[in-house]
Amino acid sequence: MQTLHETSASAHSAGPRHAAHCSTCSLRQYCMPEGLSATDTDKLQSVIVNARNIRRGETLFRIGDTFDALYAIRSGSLKTVVTSANGRDQVMGLHLGGDALGLEGFENGHHACRAVALEDSSVCVVPLSAFERACRETTAIQRRLLQLLSREVVRKSTQTMILGTLRADERVAALLLDISSRLTRRGYAGSEFNLRFTRDDMGSFLGITLETVSRTLSRFQAKGLLRTDGKLIHILDFEGLRAV
Structure with missing residues (x-):
């Protein structure tokens, strides 16, 4: 599978890229900190490579x-995945527009998961050294x-609570409601x-x-x-889904 992460010598010259303008981004209010002055906004935008x-x-x-x-997701969505000792992939998260990626690297200077695009997407690239300097300069x-x-x-x-305390049908309902809520906060339709x-x-x-997921979605559909x-989900009864 192709990777877009490069070594420091070529990290910012490889792969399709285009200018990133925070002032015109539809996710600006979700992604950027509140209370930034125009000068601070320009400073933050200046550290985004592309x-x-x-x-x-x-x-x-x-x-x-x-x-x-x-990385900050400008459009699209990605998943993060880790690999267990037996070589099996475990999905750890679904990341939508406005979400930051790569934060786990602060622990030891290396990424602890794999980030894969679930659809054609765009991410803003923020070099760590420049971001750390901006943090020191702007509260x-x-x-x-x-x-x-x-x-x-x-x-x-x-996620730990969901895996440890909820039944299978409750887990599926919780995931769908979470995605709906996150989309709504970004100004998108949460019901479809x-x-x-x-x-x-x-x-x-x-x-x-996989079989349990499919059976659960079929039961939810049968209950209205x-x-x-296909991949399109239309939530008809939010209260019923919350009551699962």
Whole structure:
């Protein structure tokens, strides 16, 4: 599988790219810290090397790659994956527009997961050295980094709770409601969306089998909670889904 992560000598010259302008980005309010002055906004935008395009199925970075940049999803979606001791892939997260990627690299200077595009996507590339300098110079940017790290802690804690305490049908319902909520916060429709996760990805993320995912979605549809058409999910009864 092709990877877009490069060594420091060529990291910012390889792969399709185009200029990234925070001021015109539809996810600006979700992605950027609140309270930035025009000067600080220009400073933050100046550390973004470019917005890089990633085709569906391509890898942004791999386990063990040097952590030399942060990434913010400008459009599309990606999943993060780790590999267990027996060589089996485990999906750890679904990341949508405005989400940051690569934060786990702060631990030891190397990426601890693989990030793969679920659809044709675009990411803003933020070199680590430039971002750290911006954090030292601007309190709002430093605070935003802490918020992003905190969001990762909450996300992992929530996933642990889902895997440890919920039944299979509750896990599927929780995932669909979470995706709906995240899309709504970004200004998109929360009741009807394309689920970029495959059924296999859903099972891996939720700790259940592909067959269980398919049966659960079929039961939800039979109960009138939702309607599916391939990857398209149309939630018909939010209260019923929450009550699962």
